[in-house]
Amino acid sequence: MVKLMINGRAIEAKEGMTVLQAAQEAGITIPTLCDHPDLESFGGCRLCVVDVKGWRTPMASCTLPVNEGMVVETHSPAIEKSRKTILELFMSNYHDSGYENGQKEETQFMHWVKHYGLDVEKSMAAAPHYTVDSDANPFVFVDLNKCIQCTRCVRACADIQGRFVWSMAERGFNTHPVAGADTDMLDARCESCGACVAYCPTGALDNKMSLGAGVPDKLVMTTCTYCGVGCQFELNVKDGKVIRVTSTEKAPVNGNHLCVKGRYGYDFIHHPERLVKPMVRRYLLEGKKPVVSDQSSVTSGPWDWVETEWEKALDIVADKFADTRTKFGADSMGFLTSAKCLNEENYLMNKLARQVIGTNNIDHCARL
């Protein structure tokens, strides 16, 4: 362990830790933008600078390893002033065109801008420098007028997804992230995982599907419905509708990472084709099943779908199943349970087949 002083407090930190990490562990919040615990340190935004006794200039705490006997000040007046200046400089290049963003809450950048008392309207650039919505990707909204060159998108793509879509191009005032050789993200082999959006602290990269969707009433942590990895995420719900999916470091398997289906494949939930009422073929309400050569091609008359109440639909099913069982035996019935449904539901399907009906004819798509 390394012993050091931060803001007059004696602190012990593990060897190899940064001053930022040591401070965070001690419950001291140092403002950061380019730093993220999941990503390699960059030391670019300078917001996390601290004074170290005996050193001439303030140091970026995110890349500064702890040293025995170090004496650190994180919030001296000079440091706080320099943070405000840094934010003013960022704001002078920042332009918000006024659309409602697709993030679930205030961005990390806006949080610090307001924290340091900057007037957003007055301090931001007068006009946009880049085209708003400059990429065709259907999931990722790109507005480089909000970019502060922190490179978290570049590192998220490299360090999390391993795809290397983003890199920084040009110099000085014109420095900005580009996809591939300054092309569209998908042309630069983007897999639309949305990691760059999840790690962007300013909203320069945003969730296109959620622009204007508003602030959620609640966040519900749940498990993804697509593959067997078992990622967890938060469903953002507003007025009974899922308006976005956000990743969270609390997810045991995936942390902040998701894939395109998990993060952006949720709009099927509210698709107008959802079945919302039990339906039976008209013949079941009117009498005997007619004989036809191709059931799927018949869409009228006895094969009409008729909406019914639950009681009626389930009575029809129970009557038919009981009748089949009596006439042809329990093994004349087949049950397909579902790898998309809950454990509890699969258990019930197994119980229904084996207990209520008395057959082992139960399977699902494990083989397919």
Next chain:
Amino acid sequence: MSNSMDDVAKFAQAFFIIGSNTTEQHPVFGAMLRQAVRQRGAKLIVADPRKIDITEFATLHLRQKPGTDIALLNGLMYIILEKGWEDKAFIEERTENFDEFKATVMQYPPEKVAEITRVPVEKLYEAAEIIASSKPTAVLWAMGITQHIVGVRNVMDLANFQMLLGNMGKPGGGVSPLRGQNNVQGACDMGGLPNVYPAYQPVTSEEAREKFEKAWGATTEAKVGLTVTEMMPGILEGKVKSMYILGEDPVMSDPDTKHIRHCLEELDFLVLQEIFPSETAAYADVLLPGSSFAEKTGTFTNTERRVQMVRQAIEPLGESKPDWWILSKLAKKLMVRISERVQKDAPHAGWEYQDTAEIMSEINAVTPSYGGITHARLEAGERLQWPCPTADHPGTPILHTKQFTRGKGKFMAIDHVPPAERPDDDFPMIMSTGRVLYHWHGGQMTRRAAGIMQVYGEALVELNPDDADKLGVNGRNILRITSRRGSIEAKAWVTDRVPPGMVYANFHFPEASANELTHASLDPVSKIPSYKVTAVKVELV
């Protein structure tokens, strides 16, 4: 999986991926593997006929001919034995039947294997050396291994492979079959199979049957039931009269679509419980509106046996209901009509569930591996992987650390068997099937996701540039792919992802589903269809 994903990603010195398109099918885990290669220099060997994305990160890519995995594995094990790289202590202490196994493997010298698999001899040596010198190596696979007539034999040979190297029961080692669907692991665990009750208690076991008969208050059947691939033809044989399908879409996901349509046509009565009018809905007599994952609370079990909460975020849409509600209500109605079967005083005879936590309590009582997994523990933040037999058990991240389920691990002598359908003059190319990153299985959900359709809105068939040249294809031209069972038309994606002589098609789009072409040749044990090898003819339309 015998191990956990983070364990494998953190501790494996090498990954051997055979028959898994990990970055597209398990994308978040695939990304973890990329990072393991990139950030800590883990070695990666990919054995796959296709140049799938993760091969970009591979130390070595073995491009075996489809359907020759056993020859490839035996060839690698031959070299390991020849060089004396096997883990002699592990074999001695933890396994049996080594000699018979060895005698079979010795029939697969590298030259012969190179001929069968088309993997050059020097690459076989290189792969064997990397794997043997990287301790432990994790083996990962998915349907590329199992969807063959030799699916079970492929898996047994992979078990042989890991036992030979002594990689079982160790952090970073083990066998990692990656389960496809979000809860395919759970559906199997919960007895959604014709041969086992929950927790794989065999229906043929007197003891297991007695246990469930007592719990449920009903006599149960001792005979193994029909698999999905047997039920369908069973309809035509007059064996199956009625079916109840919960959230499955056989028209899209089963082999030989034309045949499946014919079977469902002949079925007397079909109840489909679904969230969308799927392709199978055309054949249903009753449609029951179930609900999506966002509308109900319960649990899913992932590929590493981790049981996790699913939590209701919104009300079920319209008059749709959670599937467990529908099942309970139907069961109660059926028990009135089939009143003689169930003795109501048995401890778990009833179907009066207030919520899924109550169902989980019943699962706890009859499912040893889930004995201690409750909603309360999961809600308290505990991270549980089965087996977790009791309320104070911490769960089991790694299986087989001290011994195998049967005691000693048994080496099996496995011989190469060629695929059921091989190319000939009329159908000269091999088609393999699978999914793509942007879509999910039969596509009922992803085809209804607007952004996803914008990126990948129609079926593409992967075709090698050499074959494209021969056919006169120079871009996204429309191809007609024909097998002995049917024909589809879809646009070509000219790419060296597939080798010459092979095409790759998906089954996400009903208008061009690869399953119109596939055949129902099954593995004799698992009854899995051999989706990975179909003989086809490819033409330019």
